Amino acid sequence: MLFPLALTLASAIPMADLSALSSFDRLPTLRTGIKFGAVTSYDRTEGNDDGFSGTYSFVRKEDGNLVLADLKGPGCITRFHTPTPSGDTLEFYIDGETKPTLSMPYRDYFTGEHAPFVRPVVEWAAGGAYSYLPIPYQKSCKVLLRAARTQFYDLNFVQYPEGTVVPKFDSKAPTLPTLANISSAWAQTAQKGPLLVMNGVTERVAFDKILAPGKTVTLLDRKKGGRITAMSLSPAFVFQGRARDTLIRITWDGEKQPAVLMPVGDFFGYAFGKPSMRSALLGSDNGTNYCF
16 A cells, blocks of 8 residues: 655655765755655554554565565665565566566565675664665566565655656665765764754753652743754663653643653653664664654
């Protein structure tokens, strides 16, 4: 099932370029003319069978195998995530080729041992396995799993305006220098933050507060316009556990209903009661929760 989302873009085709994964200064750039979409194993009846039985874990069947996605170009697969990869063969057919451009066991795409699906662009972590390796296609891309059944997956893609020329997928990429740049950028810690380009004067507000059981403590109360560019809370371990009973509330411009009201751990990407997320923009690192 496809979910087209509202579109934006100014530069030509940055998402088809591997170097874009280390260009955090592109994140706030508004984009026009590009469609963002996803193909997932969600329950088409609006129930909760989002891959559990495998009933909706394909877009169609082909000779007993499962077509996980059938995309029209010009476009680019930007992300692939699954918590249930198997040993069955997963194939990518790009631009109508009769032989697969990529073909190997499903789980091998995420181990980091098979180029070009190498770390840090792929990983197997809490929440499942993921790949951010861009897979561009000019005319089409069919993703075929040679299996009778699979479970959970979600695949994100972008579709460019007609006439856009995308780079041909290069199975020998990524190059070592490009990987080194991505690794360095993704390794930014909670203290450094990502390399975002921002205008204006940045003000740092520090606090050292004690939160008593059943009580509320205010960390920030601003009376003038601006934006929060970074936030950190530590120590991370105090928000661990399955109780999820410490909440964070954020309210903008005097509104009565909070825009954010959720467990602190959930906000910073905890899983099963423990810090788990660690990206350039949000997660936990060296005992500190951070959000940029």
